[in-house]
Amino acid sequence: MGPTVTDVAKAVGVSPSTVSRAMSGGIVSPATREAVLDAAAKLGYQPNRAARALINGRTGNVGLLVPDLENPYYTEVLKGVSMHLRRTDYHLLLADSDEDTAWEREMLHTLRQSSDGLLICSPRLADADLVTLADPATTVVLNRIVDSLACVTIDPVPGIQQAVQHLAALGHRHIAYVAGPPGSWSDARRREGLAIAEELGVKVDVVQSATPTFDAGTLAGDLALATGASGIIAFNDLLAIGMLNRLLSRGVSVPADVSIIGNDDIAMASMCAPKLTTISSPKERIGQSAAATLLRLLKDRTGASSTPEHILLPAGLTVRASTGVAPQ
Amino acid sequence: MGPTVTDVAKAVGVSPSTVSRAMSGGIVSPATREAVLDAAAKLGYQPNRAARALINGRTGNVGLLVPDLENPYYTEVLKGVSMHLRRTDYHLLLADSDEDTAWEREMLHTLRQSSDGLLICSPRLADADLVTLADPATTVVLNRIVDSLACVTIDPVPGIQQAVQHLAALGHRHIAYVAGPPGSWSDARRREGLAIAEELGVKVDVVQSATPTFDAGTLAGDLALATGASGIIAFNDLLAIGMLNRLLSRGVSVPADVSIIGNDDIAMASMCAPKLTTISSPKERIGQSAAATLLRLLKDRTGASSTPEHILLPAGLTVRASTGVAPQ
DNA sequence: GTGAAAGCGCTAACAA
DNA sequence: TTGTTAGCGCTTTCAC
Numbered sequence: 001m002g003p004t005v006t007d008v009a010k011a012v013g014v015s016p017s018t019v020s021r022a023m024s025g026g027i028v029s030p031a032t033r034e035a036v037l038d039a040a041a042k043l044g045y046q047p048n049r050a051a052r053a054l055i056n057g058r059t060g061n062v063g064l065l066v067p068d069l070e071n072p073y074y075t076e077v078l079k080g081v082s083m084h085l086r087r088t089d090y091h092l093l094l095a096d097s098d099e100d101t102a103w104e105r106e107m108l109h110t111l112r113q114s115s116d117g118l119l120i121c122s123p124r125l126a127d128a129d130l131v132t133l134a135d136p137a138t139t140v141v142l143n144r145i146v147d148s149l150a151c152v153t154i155d156p157v158p159g160i161q162q163a164v165q166h167l168a169a170l171g172h173r174h175i176a177y178v179a180g181p182p183g184s185w186s187d188a189r190r191r192e193g194l195a196i197a198e199e200l201g202v203k204v205d206v207v208q209s210a211t212p213t214f215d216a217g218t219l220a221g222d223l224a225l226a227t228g229a230s231g232i233i234a235f236n237d238l239l240a241i242g243m244l245n246r247l248l249s250r251g252v253s254v255p256a257d258v259s260i261i262g263n264d265d266i267a268m269a270s271m272c273a274p275k276l277t278t279i280s281s282p283k284e285r286i287g288q289s290a291a292a293t294l295l296r297l298l299k300d301r302t303g304a305s306s307t308p309e310h311i312l313l314p315a316g317l318t319v320r321a322s323t324g325v326a327p328q
Numbered sequence: 329m330g331p332t333v334t335d336v337a338k339a340v341g342v343s344p345s346t347v348s349r350a351m352s353g354g355i356v357s358p359a360t361r362e363a364v365l366d367a368a369a370k371l372g373y374q375p376n377r378a379a380r381a382l383i384n385g386r387t388g389n390v391g392l393l394v395p396d397l398e399n400p401y402y403t404e405v406l407k408g409v410s411m412h413l414r415r416t417d418y419h420l421l422l423a424d425s426d427e428d429t430a431w432e433r434e435m436l437h438t439l440r441q442s443s444d445g446l447l448i449c450s451p452r453l454a455d456a457d458l459v460t461l462a463d464p465a466t467t468v469v470l471n472r473i474v475d476s477l478a479c480v481t482i483d484p485v486p487g488i489q490q491a492v493q494h495l496a497a498l499g500h501r502h503i504a505y506v507a508g509p510p511g512s513w514s515d516a517r518r519r520e521g522l523a524i525a526e527e528l529g530v531k532v533d534v535v536q537s538a539t540p541t542f543d544a545g546t547l548a549g550d551l552a553l554a555t556g557a558s559g560i561i562a563f564n565d566l567l568a569i570g571m572l573n574r575l576l577s578r579g580v581s582v583p584a585d586v587s588i589i590g591n592d593d594i595a596m597a598s599m600c601a602p603k604l605t606t607i608s609s610p611k612e613r614i615g616q617s618a619a620a621t622l623l624r625l626l627k628d629r630t631g632a633s634s635t636p637e638h639i640l641l642p643a644g645l646t647v648r649a650s651t652g653v654a655p656q
Numbered sequence: 657g658t659g660a661a662a663g664c665g666c667t668a669a670c671a672a
Numbered sequence: 673t674t675g676t677t678a679g680c681g682c683t684t685t686c687a688c
Contacts, residue, residue, distance in 0.1 A: 050381035051665035096410045379681035
C-alpha cells in the first residue's frame with residue numbers, strides 16, 4: 001500500500017484535508033498546491049480510489065456491456081470507448097454477456113455498483129427490460145434507440161434504402177434479405193427500410209438465420225440462392241462474407257451472377273475478395289461519442305435532466321466489388 | 329445507494345458483524361446464516377466493493393493490458409480472459425495502450441492500484457521494464473516469457489520450424505520471412521525458428537515491415553515477391569492476408585506461383601480465399617489459462633512463491649489452401 | 657457464536 | 673485559506 005494523504009501532509013507540513021483539496025482542485029493557495037503536488041510526485045502518492053469511492057460514491061469506472069467480443073463489430077465500438085476514456089481518468093470495466101440475456105441482466109446489476117455509469121450494447125434485450133435495469137442519469141445505450149434513455153447509434157433505415165436503390169439501379173428485380181437474430185433492434189429497423197423495395201418494383205424474400213456469423217452465412221448462402229434472387233443483402237458483414245465464400249465455392253460468380261451487400265463495414269469487408277459492398281457504420285465513433293455522452297451525463301448530474309439525448313451518426317452504402325449489374 | 333450491512337442486521341435482529349461473517353463465509357450458526365442470507369436476498373443487499381477494498385486491500389478487479397484492440401489476436405485473448413472471469417466474481421478492467429510503450433508504462437502503474445492482479449500483453453516492452461513495473465505475486469504475462477514472472481504463451485519456434493519444413497517438403501528452395509514489429513518478443517523467437525531452413529538447404533530472406541497490419545501486408549507483398557522467393561511466411565495473419573490480396577491483384581496465383589503462410593490463425597484466416605495456411609495459436613485458451621493462473625496466484629498469496637509458473641500451450645501448423653508445390 | 661468498537665484512506669462539513 | 677472532526681460501509685480484533 002503506497003503512501004497516504006497523511007504521509008504527504010506530514011511531508012509538506014499541512015493537514016490531510018489540505019492535501020486532499022490540493023489534489024482534487026479545491027480552494028488552496030497556489031503556493032501550498034505546488035508544495036503538495038511536489039511532495040505527492042516525490043512520494044509517488046496516488047489517492048486511493050476505494051476510499052474515494054466510499055465517500056462520494058464515485059468509483060471512477062465506466063462499465064461497458066457487449067453481447068459478444070468475438071464479433072468484430074463490438075470490438076471496434078470497444079476500441080472507440082477505450083480511446084476516449086484514455087484521455088480521462090476513468091477506467092473501463094468490460095463485460096461480455098456472450099449473447100445470454102439472462103446473464104446480461106445480472107451483469108447490468110453487478111456492473112452498476114462498480115461503475116459511475118454504464119455503456120450498454122444490447123441488441124436483444126427488450127426495451128422494457130432496459131428501462132427497468134438502467135438509470136437514465138447514468139446510462140447510454142449504443143446501437144439502438146430507447147426513448148427514455150440517452151442513445152448513440154446510426155439510423156439503419158437510410159442505409160438499407162440506399163442498398164435497395166443501388167441494386168434496383170443495377171437492374172435487380174428480386175432480392176433476398178438475410179435477417180439477423182430475432183429480437184434484434186437493428187434487424188427490425190432494417191426490415192422497415194426494406195419497404196422501399198415495393199415502390200421500386202423489387203420483390204423481397206426474407207431468409208432467416210440463427211446467428212449473424214460466418215458459418216451461418218455459409219448456410220444462408222444456399223438458402224438465399226434458392227429464392228432465385230439475384231441480389232442479397234445481409235444483416236451484417238460476417239453473414240455476407242460467409243455467403244460470398246459459399247457461393248464462390250459453388251461456382252456462382254459474385255457479382256456477375258449474384259450481388260451481395262453486407263452491413264457494418266467491418267475491417268474484413270475490405271480484405272476479402274471481391275471486396276464487399278456494405279453499409280458502413282462509424283463503429284469507433286459510436287463508441288467515442290457514447291463515452292463522451294456518458295461523461296457529460298455524469299458531470300452534469302442535474303437531477304431531472306430534461307429529455308435524454310439521442311445521437312444519430314451518419315451511415316451509408318459503400319460500394320465496392322461485390323455488387324454489379326443484374327445478370328441478363 | 330442500496331441497503332447496507334446495518335439494514336440487513338436490523339432486519340434479522342443481529343449485529344452488523346454477524347451479517348458480515350454470514351456473507352463472507354465466517355463462523356456463524358447455520359440458523360443465523362440462513363436468516364441473514366434470506367434477508368440479504370429479500371433486500372437486494374450487495375456488499376459495497378469500495379468499502380471492502382478499503383479494508384482488505386482487494387478490489388475484486390483484474391486488470392488486462394493489451395497493445396491494440398483493433399488487432400483480432402488480442403480480442404480473442406480478451407474473449408478468453410472474459411469468459412474465464414465470468415465464472416468468478418472478479419471484474420475485468422481493460423486498458424488498450426494503442427501500441428504506445430510510454431503510455432503502457434503509465435497504465436501499468438494506474439491499473440495496478442485498481443486491481444488485485446494484472447494480465448499483461450506487451451510484446452514490445454523490454455524484459456527489464458516489465459520486471460520493474462510488475463509485481464511477480466500479482467502478475468501474469470501473456471504471449472512471451474519473462475523469467476521472473478508467471479507467463480502463459482505458446483512457444484513460437486516449433487510452429488515456424490513446421491512451416492519451413494512444410495515449404496521445403498513442397499519443394500521450395502527459397503523463402504521470405506516478413507518480419508513483425510522491431511522489439512517484438514515473438515518476432516525474435518520466430519526468427520530463431522527460421523534457423524532450421526539452413527539445415528534443409530532453404531535460403532531465407534527477411535523482409536521488414538513497419539506494422540503487422542493488412543495494409544502493411546499489401547506493401548510487403550511486393551517486397552517479398554521481389555526477393556524471388558516462392559514461399560512466404562508472415563509474422564501474422566493480417567500481414568499474410570494483405571500480401572495474399574496484393575499478389576492476387578497483381579495476377580500472381582496463390583498457391584500455384586507463390587505459397588503463403590500466416591501466423592496466429594485468426595478467424596479471418598479461414599474466411600479468405602484461398603483459405604490461409606497458418607500457424608495456429610490457442611488465443612482464447614491463452615486468455616483463459618492466464619486468468620486462471622492469476623487467480624491461483626491471488627488465492628495462494630504465499631509470500632515468496634518459489635519459481636514463477638511458465639505455461640506453454642501447444643501450437644502448430646494448420647495447412648489450408650494457400651500453400652502448394654513449388655513452381656516448376 | 658455473537659456483539660461492541662475501532663479503523664481502512666479519504667473528503668466534506670464546520671470552525672477558525 | 674487552512675485545520676479539526678466526523679464518517680462513508682465494511683471487516684476484524686477483542687471481549688463475552
